[in-house]
Amino acid sequence: MIIYSAMPVEYILEGMEQERQFQEIRIDNVTMIIEPVSATQYRVVRLLSPNPQDYLHAKYTPGTVIHFRPTT
Amino acid sequence: MSNVTAQEQAPEVQDGKTAPLEAVQQLGTTQVPGMETNIYFLNIIGQIEGHMVLPPQNKTTKYEHVIPQLVAVEQNPKIEGLLVVLNTVGGDVEAGLAIAEMIASLSKPKVSLVLGGGHSIGVPIAVAADYTFITETATMTIHPVRLTGLVIGVPQTFEYLDKMQERVVKFVTSHSRISEQKFKELMFKTGELTRDVGTNVSGADAVKYGLMDAVGGLGDAMKELNRRIQLYRNDRRNSELVQ
Numbered sequence: 070m071i072i073y074s075a076m077p078v079e080y081i082l083e084g085m086e087q088e089r090q091f092q093e094i095r096i097d098n099v100t101m102i103i104e105p106v107s108a109t110q111y112r113v114v115r116l117l118s119p120n121p122q123d124y125l126h127a128k129y130t131p132g133t134v135i136h137f138r139p140t141t
Numbered sequence: 142m143s144n145v146t147a148q149e150q151a152p153e154v155q156d157g158k159t160a161p162l163e164a165v166q167q168l169g170t171t172q173v174p175g176m177e178t179n180i181y182f183l184n185i186i187g188q189i190e191g192h193m194v195l196p197p198q199n200k201t202t203k204y205e206h207v208i209p210q211l212v213a214v215e216q217n218p219k220i221e222g223l224l225v226v227l228n229t230v231g232g233d234v235e236a237g238l239a240i241a242e243m244i245a246s247l248s249k250p251k252v253s254l255v256l257g258g259g260h261s262i263g264v265p266i267a268v269a270a271d272y273t274f275i276t277e278t279a280t281m282t283i284h285p286v287r288l289t290g291l292v293i294g295v296p297q298t299f300e301y302l303d304k305m306q307e308r309v310v311k312f313v314t315s316h317s318r319i320s321e322q323k324f325k326e327l328m329f330k331t332g333e334l335t336r337d338v339g340t341n342v343s344g345a346d347a348v349k350y351g352l353m354d355a356v357g358g359l360g361d362a363m364k365e366l367n368r369r370i371q372l373y374r375n376d377r378r379n380s381e382l383v384q
Contacts, residue, residue, distance in 0.1 A: 075231050
């Protein structure tokens with residue numbers, strides 16, 4: 070990967086070593102990658118869907134916090 | 142029907158009822174009543190994120206989300222035009238070029254507007270539209286592609302970076318009025334940037350060099366886009382009549 074940016078690379082990559090936990094779930098027939106924020110809150114990281122219209126939903130835009138309790 | 146499956150798999154997913162309250166808590170905004178729009182607005186902000194997920198202090202534009210959105214724009218008959226607004230510091234070369242190529246090859250009218258800055262890999266994205274605007278105060282940093290702080294050990298590394306750079310130069314010169322010679326001259330100029338070689342091109346200069354089409358703001362960009370949408374509609378109607 071080559072970063073071509075006006076910002077110094079050390080600022081961009083600061084904290085890169087920190088591990089992040091990603092999970093895959095399916096809501097409304099859309100598969101998405103999420104990461105936990107708290108016990109019941111998860112942040113959408115990205116969508117995995119072959120339907121381009123799914124990416125226009127504001128509800129599941131990356132960065133949105135969704136609420137659910139994982140069934141274990 | 143889709144609601145049923147949602148409840149089965151993920152209980153307590155928030156429904157529409159609590160969403161306005163959520164918007165107030167998360168973003169400090171209330172929900173604005175929806176209005177049907179015929180343009181799609183694409184906001185290119187912060188770093189263009191590429192093959193690696195960047196640490197959370199970065200504001201990022203995620204290409205894996207933007208690309209399917211552009212496919213949806215092309216496919217959706219209700220959307221007649223695309224407005225790209227840029228305020229970006231650059232980012233991943235491949236991801237940036239991918240977004241630029243997607244915008245350039247979209248068949249619907251598209252207009253871009255550079256606000257605060259459209260630096261580095263933001264330049265090809267800015268020039269990808271049919272007609273490009275830059276505000277008076279906005280700037281575009283044009284500098285060489287390379288790895289910061291890396292001592293190049295083998296000539297192959299240099300060659301590789303040179304090829305990556307050539308892709309950017311080719312795209313920009315073929316989608317704007319700037320000549321390759323002028324663009325490279327700006328790219329390798331010394332004495333302008335503190336930490337780098339290159340140039341910081343401001344609004345009026347970008348137009349003078351032929352990089353962007355006009356100096357203007359939101360109103361100008363919308364007017365141009367609506368004009369192009371009208372032409373596009375007429376074109377389509379005429380071709381239907383011929384058939």
